Amino acid sequence: MHKKADSEMFKALWAYDKAAESTDHIQIKKKYELFIDGKFVKPIKGAYFDTVNPSNNEKIASVAEGSSEDVDKAVKAARKAFKGWSKLSGRERGKYIYRIARLIQERATEFAVIESLDGGKPIRESKGIDIPLAANHFFYYAGWADKLSYAFPNRTPKPIGVAGQIIPWNFPLLMAAWKIAPALATGNTVVLKPAETTPLTALKLAEIIEESGLPKGVVNIVTGAGETGAEIVNHPDIDKIAFTGSTNVGKYIQKAIAGTSKKLTLELGGKGANIIFEDAAIDQAVEGIINAIFFNQGHVCCAGSRLFVQESVADVVIQKLKSRMETLMVGSPLDKNTDIGAINSKKQLQTIEDYIKIGLNEGCEIYQPTCDLPKKGYWCPPTLFLNVSQSHRIVQEEIFGPVLAIQTFRTIDEVIEKANNTPYGLSAGVWTQTGSKLFYLTQKLNAGIVWGNTFNKFDPTSPFGGYKESGIGREGGLHGLKSYVKFD
Ligand code: NAI
Numbered sequence: 001m002h003k004k005a006d007s008e009m010f011k012a013l014w015a016y017d018k019a020a021e022s023t024d025h026i027q028i029k030k031k032y033e034l035f036i037d038g039k040f041v042k043p044i045k046g047a048y049f050d051t052v053n054p055s056n057n058e059k060i061a062s063v064a065e066g067s068s069e070d071v072d073k074a075v076k077a078a079r080k081a082f083k084g085w086s087k088l089s090g091r092e093r094g095k096y097i098y099r100i101a102r103l104i105q106e107r108a109t110e111f112a113v114i115e116s117l118d119g120g121k122p123i124r125e126s127k128g129i130d131i132p133l134a135a136n137h138f139f140y141y142a143g144w145a146d147k148l149s150y151a152f153p154n155r156t157p158k159p160i161g162v163a164g165q166i167i168p169w170n171f172p173l174l175m176a177a178w179k180i181a182p183a184l185a186t187g188n189t190v191v192l193k194p195a196e197t198t199p200l201t202a203l204k205l206a207e208i209i210e211e212s213g214l215p216k217g218v219v220n221i222v223t224g225a226g227e228t229g230a231e232i233v234n235h236p237d238i239d240k241i242a243f244t245g246s247t248n249v250g251k252y253i254q255k256a257i258a259g260t261s262k263k264l265t266l267e268l269g270g271k272g273a274n275i276i277f278e279d280a281a282i283d284q285a286v287e288g289i290i291n292a293i294f295f296n297q298g299h300v301c302c303a304g305s306r307l308f309v310q311e312s313v314a315d316v317v318i319q320k321l322k323s324r325m326e327t328l329m330v331g332s333p334l335d336k337n338t339d340i341g342a343i344n345s346k347k348q349l350q351t352i353e354d355y356i357k358i359g360l361n362e363g364c365e366i367y368q369p370t371c372d373l374p375k376k377g378y379w380c381p382p383t384l385f386l387n388v389s390q391s392h393r394i395v396q397e398e399i400f401g402p403v404l405a406i407q408t409f410r411t412i413d414e415v416i417e418k419a420n421n422t423p424y425g426l427s428a429g430v431w432t433q434t435g436s437k438l439f440y441l442t443q444k445l446n447a448g449i450v451w452g453n454t455f456n457k458f459d460p461t462s463p464f465g466g467y468k469e470s471g472i473g474r475e476g477g478l479h480g481l482k483s484y485v486k487f488d
Pocket residue numbers: 166167168169170193194195196224225226227228229230231233244245246247249250252267268269270300301348351398399400
Protein backbone atom coordinates (compact mmCIF):
# COMPACT_ATOMS: atom_id res chain seq x y z
CA MET A 1 0.00 0.00 0.00
CA HIS A 2 2.70 2.39 1.06
CA LYS A 3 4.54 1.86 -2.22
CA LYS A 4 1.56 2.84 -4.36
CA ALA A 5 0.63 5.83 -2.21
CA ASP A 6 4.16 7.22 -2.40
CA SER A 7 4.46 6.96 -6.14
CA GLU A 8 0.97 8.32 -6.77
CA MET A 9 1.58 11.25 -4.47
CA PHE A 10 4.87 11.99 -6.16
CA LYS A 11 3.47 11.81 -9.65
CA ALA A 12 0.46 13.98 -8.73
CA LEU A 13 2.57 16.67 -7.09
CA TRP A 14 5.59 16.74 -9.36
CA ALA A 15 4.56 15.69 -12.82
CA TYR A 16 7.38 16.77 -15.13
CA ASP A 17 6.97 17.91 -18.67
CA LYS A 18 9.37 16.37 -21.11
CA ALA A 19 12.57 18.38 -21.42
CA ALA A 20 14.56 16.88 -24.28
CA GLU A 21 18.01 18.22 -25.02
CA SER A 22 18.26 19.48 -28.59
CA THR A 23 20.33 17.47 -31.02
CA ASP A 24 20.12 19.98 -33.88
CA HIS A 25 23.64 21.33 -33.49
CA ILE A 26 25.31 17.95 -33.10
CA GLN A 27 27.56 16.74 -35.88
CA ILE A 28 27.83 13.01 -36.21
CA LYS A 29 29.25 11.50 -39.39
CA LYS A 30 27.59 8.47 -40.98
CA LYS A 31 30.91 6.69 -41.12
CA TYR A 32 34.06 6.97 -39.00
CA GLU A 33 37.56 5.95 -40.05
CA LEU A 34 40.61 5.22 -37.91
CA PHE A 35 42.68 8.14 -36.60
CA ILE A 36 46.29 7.27 -37.41
CA ASP A 37 49.28 9.57 -37.83
CA GLY A 38 47.20 12.71 -37.52
CA LYS A 39 44.53 11.87 -40.07
CA PHE A 40 41.44 9.76 -40.57
CA VAL A 41 42.28 6.70 -42.68
CA LYS A 42 40.26 3.76 -43.96
CA PRO A 43 40.80 0.41 -42.24
CA ILE A 44 43.09 -1.79 -44.36
CA LYS A 45 40.65 -4.70 -44.47
CA GLY A 46 37.68 -2.40 -45.10
CA ALA A 47 35.59 -3.72 -42.20
CA TYR A 48 33.13 -1.57 -40.23
CA PHE A 49 30.76 -2.16 -37.34
CA ASP A 50 27.66 -0.30 -36.15
CA THR A 51 27.34 1.70 -32.99
CA VAL A 52 23.73 1.98 -31.82
CA ASN A 53 21.77 4.22 -29.49
CA PRO A 54 20.88 1.86 -26.62
CA SER A 55 17.73 3.86 -25.75
CA ASN A 56 16.04 2.87 -29.04
CA ASN A 57 18.41 0.33 -30.61
CA GLU A 58 18.80 2.49 -33.73
CA LYS A 59 22.08 2.67 -35.59
CA ILE A 60 23.97 5.96 -35.17
CA ALA A 61 27.05 5.42 -37.34
CA SER A 62 29.40 2.89 -38.95
CA VAL A 63 32.78 2.71 -37.31
CA ALA A 64 36.00 1.26 -38.71
CA GLU A 65 37.19 -2.04 -37.27
CA GLY A 66 40.95 -1.99 -36.76
CA SER A 67 42.85 -5.13 -37.81
CA SER A 68 46.36 -6.20 -36.81
CA GLU A 69 47.69 -4.30 -39.86
CA ASP A 70 45.96 -1.11 -38.72
CA VAL A 71 47.25 -1.51 -35.17
CA ASP A 72 50.74 -2.01 -36.55
CA LYS A 73 50.39 1.17 -38.63
CA ALA A 74 49.24 3.10 -35.55
CA VAL A 75 52.10 1.75 -33.40
CA LYS A 76 54.61 2.71 -36.10
CA ALA A 77 53.14 6.23 -36.26
CA ALA A 78 53.31 6.51 -32.47
CA ARG A 79 56.90 5.24 -32.44
CA LYS A 80 57.94 7.76 -35.08
CA ALA A 81 56.19 10.60 -33.26
CA PHE A 82 57.81 9.61 -29.96
CA LYS A 83 61.20 10.81 -31.18
CA GLY A 84 60.07 14.42 -31.46
CA TRP A 85 57.39 14.50 -28.77
CA SER A 86 59.59 13.09 -26.03
CA LYS A 87 62.24 15.72 -26.77
CA LEU A 88 59.84 18.64 -26.74
CA SER A 89 60.06 20.79 -23.62
CA GLY A 90 57.41 20.21 -20.98
CA ARG A 91 56.20 23.74 -21.52
CA GLU A 92 55.53 23.08 -25.22
CA ARG A 93 53.82 19.76 -24.51
CA GLY A 94 51.68 21.52 -21.92
CA LYS A 95 50.50 24.06 -24.48
CA TYR A 96 49.02 21.36 -26.69
CA ILE A 97 47.34 19.64 -23.76
CA TYR A 98 45.82 22.93 -22.56
CA ARG A 99 44.55 23.49 -26.09
CA ILE A 100 42.82 20.09 -26.12
CA ALA A 101 41.25 20.88 -22.72
CA ARG A 102 39.90 24.19 -23.96
CA LEU A 103 38.54 22.69 -27.17
CA ILE A 104 36.65 20.07 -25.11
CA GLN A 105 35.17 22.88 -23.03
CA GLU A 106 34.12 24.79 -26.13
CA ARG A 107 32.32 21.75 -27.51
CA ALA A 108 31.11 20.48 -24.13
CA THR A 109 27.43 20.33 -25.05
CA GLU A 110 28.12 18.51 -28.29
CA PHE A 111 30.30 15.97 -26.47
CA ALA A 112 27.63 15.53 -23.78
CA VAL A 113 24.85 14.87 -26.26
CA ILE A 114 26.93 12.39 -28.24
CA GLU A 115 27.96 10.61 -25.02
CA SER A 116 24.31 10.21 -24.02
CA LEU A 117 23.22 9.14 -27.52
CA ASP A 118 25.92 6.54 -27.95
CA GLY A 119 26.04 5.10 -24.44
CA GLY A 120 22.63 5.75 -22.85
CA LYS A 121 23.69 7.82 -19.85
CA PRO A 122 21.45 10.69 -18.66
CA ILE A 123 22.33 14.04 -20.23
CA ARG A 124 22.38 15.56 -16.73
CA GLU A 125 25.37 13.33 -15.93
CA SER A 126 27.24 13.68 -19.21
CA LYS A 127 26.84 17.47 -19.07
CA GLY A 128 27.53 17.87 -15.38
CA ILE A 129 30.11 15.17 -14.74
CA ASP A 130 31.67 13.26 -17.66
CA ILE A 131 32.59 16.10 -19.99
CA PRO A 132 33.73 18.73 -17.44
CA LEU A 133 35.81 16.08 -15.66
CA ALA A 134 37.40 15.00 -18.95
CA ALA A 135 38.39 18.62 -19.67
CA ASN A 136 39.67 18.95 -16.11
CA HIS A 137 41.93 15.93 -16.52
CA PHE A 138 43.55 17.55 -19.55
CA PHE A 139 43.91 20.87 -17.66
CA TYR A 140 45.35 19.16 -14.61
CA TYR A 141 47.98 17.13 -16.48
CA ALA A 142 48.79 20.06 -18.79
CA GLY A 143 49.84 21.81 -15.60
CA TRP A 144 52.24 19.01 -14.69
CA ALA A 145 53.96 18.83 -18.10
CA ASP A 146 56.61 21.46 -17.25
CA LYS A 147 56.79 20.60 -13.53
CA LEU A 148 57.86 16.97 -13.61
CA SER A 149 61.04 17.78 -11.70
CA TYR A 150 58.79 18.86 -8.80
CA ALA A 151 56.70 15.72 -9.11
CA PHE A 152 59.86 13.60 -8.82
CA PRO A 153 62.41 15.66 -6.89
CA ASN A 154 66.08 14.74 -7.37
CA ARG A 155 65.21 12.21 -10.03
CA THR A 156 64.97 12.47 -13.80
CA PRO A 157 61.70 11.02 -15.05
CA LYS A 158 61.74 9.77 -18.63
CA PRO A 159 58.77 8.80 -20.79
CA ILE A 160 58.23 5.08 -21.24
CA GLY A 161 57.56 5.21 -25.00
CA VAL A 162 54.43 4.06 -26.85
CA ALA A 163 51.43 3.39 -24.62
CA GLY A 164 48.62 1.06 -25.73
CA GLN A 165 45.44 2.16 -23.97
CA ILE A 166 42.19 0.22 -23.91
CA ILE A 167 39.10 1.80 -22.41
CA PRO A 168 35.56 0.71 -21.50
CA TRP A 169 32.08 1.95 -22.35
CA ASN A 170 30.86 3.33 -19.04
CA PHE A 171 32.68 6.71 -19.13
CA PRO A 172 33.92 6.83 -22.73
CA LEU A 173 35.38 10.35 -23.04
CA LEU A 174 36.41 10.55 -19.39
CA MET A 175 38.38 7.30 -19.64
CA ALA A 176 40.06 8.55 -22.81
CA ALA A 177 41.10 11.67 -20.87
CA TRP A 178 42.35 9.62 -17.89
CA LYS A 179 44.55 7.67 -20.25
CA ILE A 180 45.73 10.26 -22.78
CA ALA A 181 46.37 13.31 -20.57
CA PRO A 182 49.04 11.88 -18.21
CA ALA A 183 50.70 9.97 -21.07
CA LEU A 184 51.15 13.15 -23.12
CA ALA A 185 52.20 15.28 -20.16
CA THR A 186 55.08 12.89 -19.48
CA GLY A 187 56.19 12.70 -23.14
CA ASN A 188 54.74 9.37 -24.25
CA THR A 189 52.76 8.70 -27.43
CA VAL A 190 49.54 6.76 -27.57
CA VAL A 191 47.50 4.14 -29.41
CA LEU A 192 44.03 4.20 -27.83
CA LYS A 193 41.14 1.83 -28.41
CA PRO A 194 37.67 2.96 -27.34
CA ALA A 195 34.98 0.41 -26.47
CA GLU A 196 32.95 -0.96 -29.35
CA THR A 197 29.55 0.23 -28.04
CA THR A 198 30.69 3.81 -27.37
CA PRO A 199 33.39 4.95 -29.83
CA LEU A 200 31.88 8.28 -30.89
CA THR A 201 33.21 10.75 -28.30
CA ALA A 202 36.75 9.39 -28.69
CA LEU A 203 36.41 9.98 -32.42
CA LYS A 204 35.13 13.51 -31.72
CA LEU A 205 38.20 13.91 -29.53
CA ALA A 206 40.31 12.81 -32.53
CA GLU A 207 38.77 15.69 -34.52
CA ILE A 208 39.73 18.09 -31.75
CA ILE A 209 43.24 16.66 -31.59
CA GLU A 210 43.59 17.18 -35.33
CA GLU A 211 42.39 20.77 -34.89
CA SER A 212 44.75 21.40 -31.97
CA GLY A 213 47.77 20.88 -34.21
CA LEU A 214 49.18 18.18 -31.93
CA PRO A 215 52.13 16.67 -33.83
CA LYS A 216 51.03 13.79 -36.08
CA GLY A 217 51.12 10.33 -34.54
CA VAL A 218 51.27 11.46 -30.89
CA VAL A 219 47.70 10.22 -30.39
CA ASN A 220 46.29 7.45 -32.58
CA ILE A 221 42.76 6.15 -32.10
CA VAL A 222 41.98 2.68 -33.41
CA THR A 223 38.38 1.52 -33.03
CA GLY A 224 37.26 -2.09 -32.85
CA ALA A 225 36.24 -4.76 -30.36
CA GLY A 226 38.18 -7.19 -28.17
CA GLU A 227 40.25 -8.59 -31.06
CA THR A 228 41.56 -5.13 -31.89
CA GLY A 229 42.36 -4.63 -28.19
CA ALA A 230 44.26 -7.92 -28.14
CA GLU A 231 46.30 -6.80 -31.18
CA ILE A 232 47.39 -3.75 -29.18
CA VAL A 233 48.21 -5.84 -26.10
CA ASN A 234 50.29 -8.28 -28.14
CA HIS A 235 52.08 -5.80 -30.38
CA PRO A 236 55.83 -6.21 -29.76
CA ASP A 237 56.65 -2.51 -30.07
CA ILE A 238 54.32 -1.29 -27.34
CA ASP A 239 56.04 -0.32 -24.08
CA LYS A 240 53.09 0.02 -21.76
CA ILE A 241 49.50 -1.17 -21.55
CA ALA A 242 46.89 0.79 -19.64
CA PHE A 243 43.55 -1.00 -19.42
CA THR A 244 40.20 -0.24 -17.82
CA GLY A 245 37.52 -2.89 -18.06
CA SER A 246 36.50 -6.28 -16.74
CA THR A 247 38.62 -8.31 -14.35
CA ASN A 248 38.51 -11.22 -16.81
CA VAL A 249 40.09 -9.26 -19.64
CA GLY A 250 42.52 -7.72 -17.12
CA LYS A 251 43.69 -11.22 -16.18
CA TYR A 252 44.02 -12.15 -19.84
CA ILE A 253 46.20 -9.07 -20.46
CA GLN A 254 48.36 -9.83 -17.45
CA LYS A 255 49.01 -13.33 -18.83
CA ALA A 256 49.52 -12.07 -22.38
CA ILE A 257 52.30 -9.67 -21.43
CA ALA A 258 53.97 -11.86 -18.80
CA GLY A 259 57.63 -12.28 -19.67
CA THR A 260 57.77 -9.15 -21.82
CA SER A 261 59.18 -5.81 -20.70
CA LYS A 262 55.79 -4.09 -21.11
CA LYS A 263 54.62 -2.06 -18.14
CA LEU A 264 51.04 -2.46 -17.00
CA THR A 265 48.28 -0.61 -15.18
CA LEU A 266 44.87 -2.19 -14.72
CA GLU A 267 41.65 -0.59 -13.51
CA LEU A 268 39.21 -3.46 -13.12
CA GLY A 269 35.97 -4.30 -11.40
CA GLY A 270 34.65 -3.67 -7.93
CA LYS A 271 31.95 -4.45 -5.42
CA GLY A 272 32.07 -1.36 -3.23
CA ALA A 273 30.70 -1.37 0.32
CA ASN A 274 28.56 1.58 1.35
CA ILE A 275 28.32 1.60 5.15
CA ILE A 276 25.62 3.52 7.03
CA PHE A 277 26.11 3.89 10.80
CA GLU A 278 23.26 4.68 13.16
CA ASP A 279 24.71 8.12 13.88
CA ALA A 280 24.73 9.13 10.20
CA ALA A 281 22.62 11.96 8.84
CA ILE A 282 20.00 9.58 7.49
CA ASP A 283 18.45 11.67 4.72
CA GLN A 284 21.86 12.54 3.30
CA ALA A 285 22.91 8.92 3.56
CA VAL A 286 19.83 7.81 1.61
CA GLU A 287 20.74 10.30 -1.11
CA GLY A 288 24.27 8.87 -0.99
CA ILE A 289 22.98 5.32 -1.41
CA ILE A 290 21.01 6.41 -4.50
CA ASN A 291 24.05 8.14 -5.97
CA ALA A 292 26.35 5.25 -5.11
CA ILE A 293 24.38 2.59 -6.97
CA PHE A 294 22.14 4.33 -9.52
CA PHE A 295 24.66 6.85 -10.93
CA ASN A 296 25.28 5.94 -14.59
CA GLN A 297 22.79 3.00 -14.33
CA GLY A 298 25.23 1.36 -11.93
CA HIS A 299 27.75 0.93 -14.76
CA VAL A 300 30.47 2.13 -12.42
CA CYS A 301 33.47 0.08 -11.27
CA CYS A 302 33.47 1.92 -7.93
CA ALA A 303 29.66 1.75 -7.45
CA GLY A 304 28.42 1.21 -3.91
CA SER A 305 26.72 -2.04 -4.87
CA ARG A 306 26.79 -3.58 -1.38
CA LEU A 307 24.91 -1.63 1.25
CA PHE A 308 25.59 -2.25 4.96
CA VAL A 309 23.13 -0.57 7.32
CA GLN A 310 23.52 -0.66 11.09
CA GLU A 311 20.66 -2.76 12.43
CA SER A 312 19.17 -0.08 14.69
CA VAL A 313 18.45 2.21 11.73
CA ALA A 314 17.88 -0.40 9.02
CA ASP A 315 14.08 -0.13 8.95
CA VAL A 316 14.02 3.62 8.58
CA VAL A 317 16.86 3.69 6.02
CA ILE A 318 15.22 1.02 3.85
CA GLN A 319 11.81 2.65 4.08
CA LYS A 320 13.25 6.03 3.07
CA LEU A 321 15.29 4.42 0.32
CA LYS A 322 12.22 2.75 -1.17
CA SER A 323 10.28 6.03 -1.07
CA ARG A 324 13.15 7.86 -2.75
CA MET A 325 13.33 5.20 -5.46
CA GLU A 326 9.70 5.90 -6.35
CA THR A 327 10.77 9.37 -7.42
CA LEU A 328 13.60 8.29 -9.74
CA MET A 329 12.87 9.00 -13.37
CA VAL A 330 13.91 6.17 -15.67
CA GLY A 331 13.78 7.09 -19.34
CA SER A 332 15.20 8.96 -22.29
CA PRO A 333 18.89 9.74 -21.73
CA LEU A 334 18.41 13.07 -23.53
CA ASP A 335 15.66 14.23 -21.17
CA LYS A 336 17.06 16.66 -18.61
CA ASN A 337 14.84 15.18 -15.87
CA THR A 338 16.09 11.64 -16.33
CA ASP A 339 17.89 10.04 -13.38
CA ILE A 340 18.46 6.59 -14.85
CA GLY A 341 19.06 6.20 -18.57
CA ALA A 342 19.40 3.17 -20.85
CA ILE A 343 21.53 0.12 -20.13
CA ASN A 344 24.58 0.39 -22.37
CA SER A 345 24.04 -2.69 -24.52
CA LYS A 346 21.90 -5.76 -25.05
CA LYS A 347 24.77 -7.88 -23.70
CA GLN A 348 25.03 -5.86 -20.49
CA LEU A 349 21.24 -5.96 -19.99
CA GLN A 350 21.39 -9.75 -20.33
CA THR A 351 24.13 -9.90 -17.68
CA ILE A 352 22.08 -7.76 -15.27
CA GLU A 353 18.89 -9.75 -15.88
CA ASP A 354 20.78 -12.99 -15.32
CA TYR A 355 21.99 -11.69 -11.95
CA ILE A 356 18.47 -10.63 -10.97
CA LYS A 357 17.32 -14.20 -11.70
CA ILE A 358 20.24 -15.59 -9.69
CA GLY A 359 19.24 -13.37 -6.74
CA LEU A 360 15.64 -14.57 -6.93
CA ASN A 361 16.68 -18.22 -7.27
CA GLU A 362 18.93 -17.84 -4.24
CA GLY A 363 15.85 -16.76 -2.25
CA CYS A 364 16.61 -13.05 -1.84
CA GLU A 365 13.75 -10.56 -1.56
CA ILE A 366 13.50 -8.11 -4.45
CA TYR A 367 12.13 -4.58 -4.53
CA GLN A 368 11.61 -2.47 -7.65
CA PRO A 369 9.59 0.77 -7.74
CA THR A 370 6.73 1.24 -10.16
CA CYS A 371 8.08 2.74 -13.37
CA ASP A 372 7.07 2.66 -17.00
CA LEU A 373 10.01 1.51 -19.04
CA PRO A 374 10.23 2.57 -22.69
CA LYS A 375 9.27 -0.15 -25.17
CA LYS A 376 12.35 0.04 -27.39
CA GLY A 377 15.96 -0.13 -26.25
CA TYR A 378 17.56 -1.63 -23.13
CA TRP A 379 16.20 -0.79 -19.69
CA CYS A 380 16.37 -2.00 -16.13
CA PRO A 381 14.43 -0.50 -13.21
CA PRO A 382 16.36 0.42 -10.05
CA THR A 383 16.45 -2.74 -7.98
CA LEU A 384 17.07 -3.65 -4.33
CA PHE A 385 17.78 -7.09 -2.93
CA LEU A 386 16.98 -7.62 0.76
CA ASN A 387 17.62 -10.63 2.98
CA VAL A 388 20.95 -11.30 1.37
CA SER A 389 24.09 -12.70 2.95
CA GLN A 390 27.80 -12.76 2.21
CA SER A 391 27.65 -16.06 0.33
CA HIS A 392 25.08 -14.94 -2.24
CA ARG A 393 26.48 -14.46 -5.72
CA ILE A 394 24.74 -11.08 -6.03
CA VAL A 395 26.84 -9.98 -3.03
CA GLN A 396 30.15 -11.36 -4.28
CA GLU A 397 30.08 -10.69 -8.03
CA GLU A 398 30.07 -7.42 -9.94
CA ILE A 399 26.68 -6.88 -11.64
CA PHE A 400 27.48 -3.49 -13.21
CA GLY A 401 23.85 -2.41 -13.23
CA PRO A 402 21.30 -0.61 -11.02
CA VAL A 403 21.08 -3.48 -8.53
CA LEU A 404 21.85 -3.07 -4.83
CA ALA A 405 22.36 -5.89 -2.30
CA ILE A 406 21.47 -4.85 1.27
CA GLN A 407 22.79 -6.35 4.50
CA THR A 408 22.68 -5.19 8.11
CA PHE A 409 25.38 -5.22 10.80
CA ARG A 410 25.70 -4.60 14.52
CA THR A 411 29.35 -3.79 15.29
CA ILE A 412 32.24 -1.99 13.61
CA ASP A 413 34.37 -5.15 13.54
CA GLU A 414 31.57 -7.08 11.89
CA VAL A 415 31.07 -4.54 9.12
CA ILE A 416 34.81 -4.25 8.43
CA GLU A 417 35.05 -8.00 8.09
CA LYS A 418 32.03 -8.19 5.79
CA ALA A 419 33.07 -5.18 3.71
CA ASN A 420 36.54 -6.62 3.10
CA ASN A 421 35.27 -10.10 2.35
CA THR A 422 35.26 -9.87 -1.46
CA PRO A 423 37.80 -10.54 -4.22
CA TYR A 424 37.73 -6.81 -5.04
CA GLY A 425 39.15 -3.75 -3.29
CA LEU A 426 38.27 -0.63 -5.21
CA SER A 427 35.94 1.65 -3.29
CA ALA A 428 33.92 2.11 -0.11
CA GLY A 429 31.76 4.75 1.54
CA VAL A 430 31.24 5.45 5.24
CA TRP A 431 28.37 7.48 6.64
CA THR A 432 28.72 8.66 10.25
CA GLN A 433 28.90 11.91 12.16
CA THR A 434 31.79 10.64 14.25
CA GLY A 435 35.10 11.70 12.72
CA SER A 436 37.19 9.18 14.64
CA LYS A 437 35.00 6.29 13.44
CA LEU A 438 35.35 7.49 9.88
CA PHE A 439 39.14 7.67 10.07
CA TYR A 440 39.32 4.28 11.78
CA LEU A 441 37.39 2.73 8.92
CA THR A 442 39.49 4.37 6.24
CA GLN A 443 42.46 2.55 7.79
CA LYS A 444 40.71 -0.79 8.00
CA LEU A 445 38.82 -0.96 4.72
CA ASN A 446 40.78 -2.65 1.99
CA ALA A 447 39.78 -0.25 -0.78
CA GLY A 448 41.70 2.16 -3.00
CA ILE A 449 39.14 4.91 -2.41
CA VAL A 450 37.09 5.49 0.74
CA TRP A 451 34.52 8.28 0.65
CA GLY A 452 33.35 9.88 3.90
CA ASN A 453 29.71 11.05 3.96
CA THR A 454 29.64 11.14 0.18
CA PHE A 455 30.08 8.70 -2.72
CA ASN A 456 31.21 8.66 -6.35
CA LYS A 457 33.06 11.96 -6.13
CA PHE A 458 35.90 12.30 -8.64
CA ASP A 459 38.68 14.79 -8.99
CA PRO A 460 41.68 14.79 -11.34
CA THR A 461 44.01 15.58 -8.46
CA SER A 462 43.02 12.48 -6.54
CA PRO A 463 44.54 9.05 -7.26
CA PHE A 464 42.12 6.28 -8.22
CA GLY A 465 42.76 2.55 -8.32
CA GLY A 466 42.26 -0.72 -6.53
CA TYR A 467 43.62 -3.60 -4.50
CA LYS A 468 43.27 -7.32 -5.13
CA GLU A 469 41.21 -8.13 -8.24
CA SER A 470 40.34 -4.47 -8.74
CA GLY A 471 43.65 -3.80 -10.42
CA ILE A 472 47.21 -2.57 -10.35
CA GLY A 473 48.46 1.01 -10.24
CA ARG A 474 46.80 4.37 -9.82
CA GLU A 475 45.38 6.90 -12.24
CA GLY A 476 44.79 10.56 -11.44
CA GLY A 477 46.80 12.91 -9.29
CA LEU A 478 50.53 12.82 -8.84
CA HIS A 479 50.34 9.02 -8.64
CA GLY A 480 48.92 8.96 -12.18
CA LEU A 481 52.15 10.47 -13.54
CA LYS A 482 54.18 7.64 -12.09
CA SER A 483 52.50 5.11 -14.35
CA TYR A 484 53.94 6.87 -17.40
CA VAL A 485 57.55 7.49 -16.44
CA LYS A 486 60.69 5.44 -15.90
CA PHE A 487 63.98 6.26 -14.19
CA ASP A 488 67.50 5.31 -15.22
P1 NAI B 1 35.48 -5.75 -21.39
O1 NAI B 1 36.52 -5.84 -20.35
O2 NAI B 1 35.35 -6.86 -22.38
O3 NAI B 1 35.69 -4.40 -22.25
C1 NAI B 1 36.54 -3.34 -21.90
C2 NAI B 1 37.44 -2.99 -23.08
O4 NAI B 1 38.34 -4.06 -23.32
C3 NAI B 1 36.72 -2.76 -24.40
O5 NAI B 1 37.36 -1.72 -25.11
C4 NAI B 1 36.91 -4.09 -25.12
O6 NAI B 1 36.84 -3.98 -26.52
C5 NAI B 1 38.31 -4.45 -24.68
N1 NAI B 1 38.65 -5.87 -24.76
C6 NAI B 1 37.82 -6.94 -24.69
N2 NAI B 1 38.52 -8.09 -24.79
C7 NAI B 1 39.83 -7.74 -24.93
C8 NAI B 1 41.03 -8.47 -25.07
N3 NAI B 1 41.04 -9.80 -25.10
N4 NAI B 1 42.20 -7.79 -25.17
C9 NAI B 1 42.21 -6.46 -25.14
N5 NAI B 1 41.09 -5.71 -25.02
C10 NAI B 1 39.92 -6.34 -24.91
O7 NAI B 1 34.10 -5.51 -20.68
P2 NAI B 1 32.62 -5.95 -21.16
O8 NAI B 1 32.60 -7.34 -21.68
O9 NAI B 1 32.12 -4.89 -22.05
O10 NAI B 1 31.84 -5.90 -19.78
C11 NAI B 1 31.75 -7.06 -18.98
C12 NAI B 1 31.84 -6.73 -17.52
O11 NAI B 1 33.08 -6.09 -17.26
C13 NAI B 1 30.81 -5.76 -16.99
O12 NAI B 1 29.64 -6.40 -16.67
C14 NAI B 1 31.52 -5.20 -15.78
O13 NAI B 1 31.36 -6.07 -14.71
C15 NAI B 1 32.97 -5.18 -16.18
N6 NAI B 1 33.44 -3.86 -16.64
C16 NAI B 1 34.16 -3.09 -15.79
C17 NAI B 1 34.55 -1.83 -16.16
C18 NAI B 1 35.31 -0.95 -15.24
O14 NAI B 1 35.23 0.26 -15.37
N7 NAI B 1 36.09 -1.47 -14.34
C19 NAI B 1 34.20 -1.27 -17.46
C20 NAI B 1 33.52 -2.19 -18.33
C21 NAI B 1 33.14 -3.43 -17.90
